[in-house]
Amino acid sequence: MSLPVFLILFLIAGFALAMAFRATLTRTLPHNQAIIARDMPLTAAFGIMVIIVYIFVAVTAPVLAPFAEREVVGSQFQPWGGAHPLGTDRLGRDMLSRLIYGARNTVGIAFATTVLAFVVGAFLGIWAALRGGWLDQVLSRVVDALMAIPSLIFSLLLLTIFGTSVLTLILVIAAVDATRVYRISRSVAQGIVVMDYVEAARLRGEGTWYLIRREILPNALAPLVAEFGLRFCFVFLTISSLSFLGLGIKPPMADWGSMVRDNATLITFGDITPLLPAGAIALLTVAVNFVVDWQLHRASGLKE
Amino acid sequence: MHAVLKMIAQRLALGALTLIVVSIVIFSATELLPGDLASAILGQAATPETLAAMRAQLGLNDPAPVRYWAWLTGALQGDFGVSLATRRPIADMLDARLGNTLFLALYAAALAVPLALVLGVLAALWRNSIFDRVANAGALSAISFPEFFVAYILVLWLAQSGYFPSMVRLTPATSFGDKLYMSFLPALTLTLVVTAHMMRMTRAAIINLMAQPFIEMARLKGASPLRIVLRHALPNALAPIINVIALNLAYLITGVVVVEVVFVYPGLGQLMVDSVAKRDIAVVQAIALIFASAYVLLNLTADVLSTLTNPRLMKRG
Numbered sequence: 018m019s020l021p022v023f024l025i026l027f028l029i030a031g032f033a034l035a036m037a038f039r040a041t042l043t044r045t046l047p048h049n050q051a052i053i054a055r056d057m058p059l060t061a062a063f064g065i066m067v068i069i070v071y072i073f074v075a076v077t078a079p080v081l082a083p084f085a086e087r088e089v090v091g092s093q094f095q096p097w098g099g100a101h102p103l104g105t106d107r108l109g110r111d112m113l114s115r116l117i118y119g120a121r122n123t124v125g126i127a128f129a130t131t132v133l134a135f136v137v138g139a140f141l142g143i144w145a146a147l148r149g150g151w152l153d154q155v156l157s158r159v160v161d162a163l164m165a166i167p168s169l170i171f172s173l174l175l176l177t178i179f180g181t182s183v184l185t186l187i188l189v190i191a192a193v194d195a196t197r198v199y200r201i202s203r204s205v206a207q208g209i210v211v212m213d214y215v216e217a218a219r220l221r222g223e224g225t226w227y228l229i230r231r232e233i234l235p236n237a238l239a240p241l242v243a244e245f246g247l248r249f250c251f252v253f254l255t256i257s258s259l260s261f262l263g264l265g266i267k268p269p270m271a272d273w274g275s276m277v278r279d280n281a282t283l284i285t286f287g288d289i290t291p292l293l294p295a296g297a298i299a300l301l302t303v304a305v306n307f308v309v310d311w312q313l314h315r316a317s318g319l320k321e
Numbered sequence: 322m323h324a325v326l327k328m329i330a331q332r333l334a335l336g337a338l339t340l341i342v343v344s345i346v347i348f349s350a351t352e353l354l355p356g357d358l359a360s361a362i363l364g365q366a367a368t369p370e371t372l373a374a375m376r377a378q379l380g381l382n383d384p385a386p387v388r389y390w391a392w393l394t395g396a397l398q399g400d401f402g403v404s405l406a407t408r409r410p411i412a413d414m415l416d417a418r419l420g421n422t423l424f425l426a427l428y429a430a431a432l433a434v435p436l437a438l439v440l441g442v443l444a445a446l447w448r449n450s451i452f453d454r455v456a457n458a459g460a461l462s463a464i465s466f467p468e469f470f471v472a473y474i475l476v477l478w479l480a481q482s483g484y485f486p487s488m489v490r491l492t493p494a495t496s497f498g499d500k501l502y503m504s505f506l507p508a509l510t511l512t513l514v515v516t517a518h519m520m521r522m523t524r525a526a527i528i529n530l531m532a533q534p535f536i537e538m539a540r541l542k543g544a545s546p547l548r549i550v551l552r553h554a555l556p557n558a559l560a561p562i563i564n565v566i567a568l569n570l571a572y573l574i575t576g577v578v579v580v581e582v583v584f585v586y587p588g589l590g591q592l593m594v595d596s597v598a599k600r601d602i603a604v605v606q607a608i609a610l611i612f613a614s615a616y617v618l619l620n621l622t623a624d625v626l627s628t629l630t631n632p633r634l635m636k637r638g
Contacts, residue, residue, distance in 0.1 A: 060458065162342045166613045167575040170593075174350050177597045177605045254467050258579050261469050262594050277469055281583075284473050287481050295470035302465035310461065 138198025441523025
């Protein structure tokens with residue numbers, strides 16, 4: 018099957034599935050949510066559906082996968098079919114099982130990194146906006162200096178120093194991305210700290226932690242959630258790229274980026290197997306982007 | 322004219338300051354090493370005597386500001402010291418690769434910028450049409466794809482059928498035409514990734530302007546849609562568009578890292594990845610400095626250019 022034909026079939030299948038998914042949601046959800054589901058664009062329905070499938074696969078990986086993650090079960094580079102529907106990899110491990118476990122490892126690590134970047138970046142950003150003065154100045158200038166260096170280059174520099182392991186990977190990427198989160202949460206919080214209700218809470222004598230948790234965070238949630246989706250995409254792509262370059266998550270752990278790298282030689286023989294993990298990365302990022310796009314559109318109140 | 326010169330001088334001063342800060346950040350990276358450079362090089366083989374000798378050889382006994390100054394003045398004259406892994410002068414390793422990477426980035430930019438502008442203007446002109454929707458969904462997907470996915474699809478599609486080589490072997494003797502031919506696939510990969518972004522921003526910038534009173538006026542005057550977009554909207558959208566182009570060119574400079582590895586392209590990105598794996602901090606610092614300077618300079622140029630296209634921005638100070 019040639020590539021264009023495959024792409025068109027894929028698009029049609031995605032379209033039909035998204036339609037069916039949206040119809041099911043409209044049918045089964047309680048009324049007020051069903052209205053949202055009915056008006057949601059097909060791209061967003063497709064995105065939500067894909068995200069649910071990924072979460073399901075990640076959670077139930079040991080049940081779904083026919084073989085263990087690191088088990089050598091056959092000779093190397095077996096073709097598709099038989100006991101191994103997607104063949105085997107460079108060391109004779111089952112490709113399908115590793116793809117399934119990859120959902121757990123790659124997505125899990127990216128998610129943990131994004132959460133860490135968000136907790137640190139959002140806390141510092143809101144704190145800086147709340148306190149102002151020298152704390153804000155110092156933090157903002159440090160972040161400015163760090164952001165003047167492209168993030169991939171900065172991550173590579175830090176990885177050289179601290180070495181490449183999963184833990185340093187998470188910490189380095191979270192640190193680099195926290196600067197970006199800091200920027201946006203500071204600017205969002207700056208619009209909120211000048212509000213009368215924050216002033217009132219301050220006069221009541223509430224502490225910093227209370228102000229952040231009860232007054233600012235609930236009002237800053239909408240833009241921060243959209244930013245979380247976008248940030249997740251960036252982090253996910255960065256981690257995959259680093260793993261692809263051999264500097265991120267390393268074998269034997271099943272990871273989509275390093276699976277592409279490991280099996281890339283197959284491409285030169287016209288075998289599309291190495292494209293599957295890369296496609297799995299692309300599909301999830303597209304899905305998250307579609308949902309974020311829809312959310313931003315809804316939040317901005319734009320109607321076409 | 323005086324105000325323009327003053328503005329440019331101010332921006333240049335700010336840019337120089339940013340460059341100095343960036344170089345300090347990159348230099349201080351070595352200070353974060355557990356132990357120091359000498360023990361990092363010697364590793365297990367370190368004895369107190371060899372450590373002391375190595376420290377003296379690398380000049381590690383000087384205080385940090387002195388070493389920073391020596392490193393920076395050396396780098397400005399093209400002397401980045403020696404590689405920790407190979408002991409070769411870093412300048413020799415960078416020499417040909419810097420040119421190759423610049424060539425690839427310029428090549429991709431020459432393809433991407435006109436393409437993105439045309440697509441963006443067309444999408445804005447025919448907004449909400451099928452063309453616009455397809456272009457938008459396509460662009461959003463292309464932004465979300467990892468570079469290596471795009472690259473391997475192109476390899477599978479164009480290199481498998483024998484149209485283009487999937488590996489780039491450049492020698493000094495390679496003619497310009499051959500260079501263009503051999504690096505077409507890496508350039509196309511980069512083009513696809515950045516075009517999407519630039520196109521979306523161009524479209525957004527023009528559509529934003531379409532709600533302005535002067536566009537309404539032009540429309541009421543009976544000007545054709547194409548004329549409205551090209552003569553009335555586009556000149557006013559230049560500032561955001563220039564910024565987006567610069568941002569994406571800056572992205573190209575780092576995007577080359579992955580693409581160079583896929584196509585075995587002999588550029589800076591590949592050298593950097595190899596050096597990170599070997600933990601050759603001296604080489605990584607040198608390349609990081611080059612990439613970061615290019616990034617800062619591009620942003621600076623964009624800032625100056627977009628201020629020039631919109632005299633009102635000068636008042637901003």
